[in-house]
Structure formats: structure tokens, C-alpha cells
Amino acid sequence: MPTLQDQPTPQPxxxxxxxxxxxxxxADVAEAAGVSVMTVSYAYNHPDRVAAHTRERVLxxxxxxxxxxxxxxxxxxxxxxxLQIGIVLGExxxxxxxxxxASAFLSGVASECVTRGMGMTMIPVTGEEGPKDSxxxxxxxxxxxxxxxxxxxxxxxxxxxxxxxxVVVSGGPAREGWGLVxxxxxxxxREVARLALHGRQHPAIIALPEAQHRTQALRYGPDPQAIxxxxxxxxxxxxxxxxxxAGLNWADVPVLFLGRNDGDEAHEGVDKLLLxxxxxxxxxxxxxxxxxGALPVIRASxxxxxGAITVTGWDDGPVAKQHGLTTVRQSLRDQGVLCARMLFxxxxxxxEAPCSVIARSTTAG
Numbered sequence: 001m002p003t004l005q006d007q008p009t010p011q012p013x014x015x016x017x018x019x020x021x022x023x024x025x026x027a028d029v030a031e032a033a034g035v036s037v038m039t040v041s042y043a044y045n046h047p048d049r050v051a052a053h054t055r056e057r058v059l060x061x062x063x064x065x066x067x068x069x070x071x072x073x074x075x076x077x078x079x080x081x082x083l084q085i086g087i088v089l090g091e092x093x094x095x096x097x098x099x100x101x102a103s104a105f106l107s108g109v110a111s112e113c114v115t116r117g118m119g120m121t122m123i124p125v126t127g128e129e130g131p132k133d134s135x136x137x138x139x140x141x142x143x144x145x146x147x148x149x150x151x152x153x154x155x156x157x158x159x160x161x162x163x164x165x166x167v168v169v170s171g172g173p174a175r176e177g178w179g180l181v182x183x184x185x186x187x188x189x190r191e192v193a194r195l196a197l198h199g200r201q202h203p204a205i206i207a208l209p210e211a212q213h214r215t216q217a218l219r220y221g222p223d224p225q226a227i228x229x230x231x232x233x234x235x236x237x238x239x240x241x242x243x244x245x246a247g248l249n250w251a252d253v254p255v256l257f258l259g260r261n262d263g264d265e266a267h268e269g270v271d272k273l274l275l276x277x278x279x280x281x282x283x284x285x286x287x288x289x290x291x292x293g294a295l296p297v298i299r300a301s302x303x304x305x306x307g308a309i310t311v312t313g314w315d316d317g318p319v320a321k322q323h324g325l326t327t328v329r330q331s332l333r334d335q336g337v338l339c340a341r342m343l344f345x346x347x348x349x350x351x352e353a354p355c356s357v358i359a360r361s362t363t364a365g
Contacts, residue, residue: 185235
């Protein structure tokens, strides 16, 4: 991927369609149970119109063949109710308003909902042990779900599968039959890391969470495959490739995993990191928020940027250009639009959204 200066974001290129997993239909239940489709519909929507033993047979048959409850879109249309889509962040509800990246993504989803006369329901997640979060998802009467990038081990994913509704994921993880909007994170990470590493010997990485527990941790040369957030895993793979291409030992590279995408946490983390690793001459950050939280610490320590230490980010938000931050440009708003369009489309696909490396003054190359 060539390094680019500021320029218009290229248009997304659709990938070949992924086959959508076929779910049993109401007609399949009717045929297997030996009743009419109308009887199956009544068994779910008007049980008082069906004999108890017939309803029991219909529900038992539905369980046997893996049929889920009737699609909320069809139910809502019959009721004349406004349609809603569910937004699952995998974070506390306040994250949607505190994190500028998440806000931009949700703005894109909302714009598409407005165009189509749809509503959107934020599904709050507590992150606490127990079934409450999953039960909240299962209780929602929505036409489908959009999921903000989350970890492979997030229990909410199983709950989403259990609903039998359309699901589109931003970033990952990918699951069979679900839509996916993602980036070529590995290539972009390798290219931006090359800029940070040019002529450097002692890099460090400030990373987004390594797992669902979101505990801050310092690792040395961690195996990217151990990271359960797919997006963060791909970025770390790209960083490692650049480190090794530079002839450096990955096992010596300190990687500080943060609990969330937060500038204040990055500020404190970088302060501690530089205290223990004063020779650090390249700081590769997984987000602009992190990089912008790190810059004041670096400058307060008397280190010149990029002379003594280079810094890179990811996202290219409005403030990144103001601070001359070398970063990876992506449009979270456009990705939100793509996710919403994919959810409303009958054919779930995978799409690779565009991104590019933007070289500015925080790197010397």
C-alpha cells in the first residue's frame, strides 16, 4: 500500500457475495408438522386460535428443524408498527457518546435509517457476568442487528445467533451467514508502522484491548493470534510484520494493551511506559485518541517529535490533521452507512471499506 498525502477517500469495493446461511422457514415448519402455514402463524401470533395439542406439535417441530420465531420485520409490517434495527456496541451505553470513533459510526447508521424511515435502538450492555445482556438482546423486537467490532469470546454473539435475525458486523468477528464490513487492517498497520520505524531501534506499541475482559496489561512481543478482538489482532499482525522487516526482534517490543480507546488512559499508560523504557524512539498507537493522549506526555518529557520519537495513530479524525499526526485514514461514518445498507439488503455480503496511510509531521520518513 503506497503512502498517500491527504486526498479524497476512495469508494468501497464490494467483495464476492458470501453465501447466506439458509434458515428454516414457516413453510418448512408447516410441511414437517403436517399443517398449513396459517396454522403455524397462528401458533406463534394467535395461540388462542389453535388447539393446544396442535400448537405443541408445531412448536416441537420448529425446535427440531431449528426454526426461530417469526421475523420481526414481517410482524412489524403486519402491525403497521415502525421498524427498528438494534445496535449492539459490546460496551456500556455511554461509550457511544464518549468515543468519537463510535459516534461517527453511529452517525452513518442513523443517516441510512433516516433515508429508509427506520428507527434504531441502542442495546445497552453492562459487561457483567450473567445472562442479563444476552436476555436483553433476545427480548428486542427489531428487524436485525448491527454489531460494533467486538471480541471472539463475547457471549453476546451467541445470543445474536439465537435470534435468527440478520446481523451485520463492523470490523469483526466474522460468522457464517452474517454481513461484514471491514478493512485490510493488516496491510495498513504494516505500512503505517514502517513510517514510525524508519531509522528507529526501540519501538513500543499502545494497543486497544486484547480480550473481552479489557484489562490493561503490558506484554512483550505478544502472539497476535492470542488477541480475541479480530480488528486488534489484524493490526498487531501488521505491526509485527513491520518490526521484523526492520530487522528488529519482536520479542523485545513492549505492547501496552489499554482497557478502552481513551486518551486519559493512554496519557497515564505512556507516562509509565516511557519511565520503564526511556530509550523508546517510536510509538505506534492503535487509534488517534491514544496517540493524541500520548503526545503531551512525550513533549513534557523533553522528547522532540519526530526527532527523538515518532508517533502514529489510526482513524484520521478531525483533530489528527491539526496535530500533524501520521495515521491511517478510514471513514467510520461511511462504514456505518455500509453496515446499515447491508442489513436492509436481502443478500448479506462482505465488503472491504477503503483506508489509506496519511504521512504527516509526527514521522520523519
